[in-house]
Amino acid sequence: MRIEQLIRLIRENDFNGALISPGTNLYYLTGLYPNEVGERITLLVINADGGYHLLAPSLYESTIQDFPVTFWRDGENPYEKLAWILAEFELSSGRILIEDTMRADWLMNIMKLGNRNFEFYPLSLLMRKLRMRKEPKEIRLMEVAAKVADRVFEELLGSDLLGMREKELALKIEMFSRELSDGISFKPIVASGENGADPHHAPGDRRLRKGDMVILDYGAKWKGYCSDITRTVALGRPDEKLVEIYEIVREAQERAYKAVRAGIKAKDVDATARGTIGKAGYGKYFTHRTGHGLGLDVHEDPYIGPDGEVVLENGMAFTVEPGIYVPGLGGVRIEDDVAVIDGRGKRLTRANRELVVL
Numbered sequence: 001m002r003i004e005q006l007i008r009l010i011r012e013n014d015f016n017g018a019l020i021s022p023g024t025n026l027y028y029l030t031g032l033y034p035n036e037v038g039e040r041i042t043l044l045v046i047n048a049d050g051g052y053h054l055l056a057p058s059l060y061e062s063t064i065q066d067f068p069v070t071f072w073r074d075g076e077n078p079y080e081k082l083a084w085i086l087a088e089f090e091l092s093s094g095r096i097l098i099e100d101t102m103r104a105d106w107l108m109n110i111m112k113l114g115n116r117n118f119e120f121y122p123l124s125l126l127m128r129k130l131r132m133r134k135e136p137k138e139i140r141l142m143e144v145a146a147k148v149a150d151r152v153f154e155e156l157l158g159s160d161l162l163g164m165r166e167k168e169l170a171l172k173i174e175m176f177s178r179e180l181s182d183g184i185s186f187k188p189i190v191a192s193g194e195n196g197a198d199p200h201h202a203p204g205d206r207r208l209r210k211g212d213m214v215i216l217d218y219g220a221k222w223k224g225y226c227s228d229i230t231r232t233v234a235l236g237r238p239d240e241k242l243v244e245i246y247e248i249v250r251e252a253q254e255r256a257y258k259a260v261r262a263g264i265k266a267k268d269v270d271a272t273a274r275g276t277i278g279k280a281g282y283g284k285y286f287t288h289r290t291g292h293g294l295g296l297d298v299h300e301d302p303y304i305g306p307d308g309e310v311v312l313e314n315g316m317a318f319t320v321e322p323g324i325y326v327p328g329l330g331g332v333r334i335e336d337d338v339a340v341i342d343g344r345g346k347r348l349t350r351a352n353r354e355l356v357v358l
Helices: 002-012 023-029 078-088 104-113 124-130 136-157 167-181 193-197 240-259 266-279
Strands: 017-018 042-048 052-057 069-070 092-099 116-124 187-193 213-218 220-222 229-234 291-293 300-304 317-320 325-326 328-331 335-341 344-347
Touching: 002 017, 002 023, 002 042, 002 124, 017 023, 023 042, 023 124, 042 078, 052 078, 069 078, 078 104, 104 116, 116 124, 124 300, 136 167, 136 213, 136 220, 136 229, 136 335, 167 187, 167 213, 187 193, 193 213, 193 325, 193 328, 213 328, 229 240, 229 328, 240 266, 240 317, 240 325, 240 328, 240 335, 240 344, 266 300, 266 317, 300 317
Parallel strands: 017 092, 052 069, 092 116
Antiparallel strands: 017 042, 042 052, 187 213, 213 229, 291 300, 291 317, 317 335, 325 328, 335 344
């Protein structure tokens, strides 16, 4: 079990235990994903001796089964039950890992529990070691999510986009994605014309018009695993400068993809993309890292940037997404999901990367 792998790491790194709130780490370790817990504390307690126990609201009695759990009801003080679990596990002090995204009020209430002297550390210190290298079944799920992203792009190419508002197109992308998958990885980005100079533009009321270059950045989920793709299309013949930029970005993305292999550092992939764009004279317009890890979260380790010291290994999955963004003109980004398989990079997303003029 994955939870046993974490317990081994807890012992090896001289931690006393961990407190894990709902999210992708809890799902990765247990398969449990309680929906919308809100303000009701839900916590997996683990100790270095191998014990683990879940504290959860009674709302989930029908969905959390065959797992060691203590339920609490509205009107009860859940922290009294948490104190009991901690006492049973002999966790009264020491080095404790906590979920990076735990609610602040939960943590503050834990800190107020009597007779305890914990040193808190982020859970990501250890979880990244488990999650960064995907198992073959995880890669297969990501491939399904990637195929959905490709299929959505095909659907978009068959749509009449001219005159549509950015936010209308974003909704269309979301609807296509939800029809074909378990949901979206993140809110779609649609950036048209001059808005393309903003890498994370929030879709607005601007209507797509002839001559626009349009950045489409979106992703789907399958069984919890994410895809993340970006394609840039033209509505009619765009400005020649943007056509030039497109070809530079396409070359940078292709070279960076071909650079992916086991044994090199993440920053070497970034340097390949950055070097290609810099040589073409657009270095200052490439304003973000080349990529980020991908899995249960749409952004996770390893990060493919100038400071990426992680050595790539089989099973690692990440995006390769160089871009150029020129204020007042627009931008271009091309992004694929890539996994290291048998020592080499393998594209999971395969949609057309040539400039499409609609």
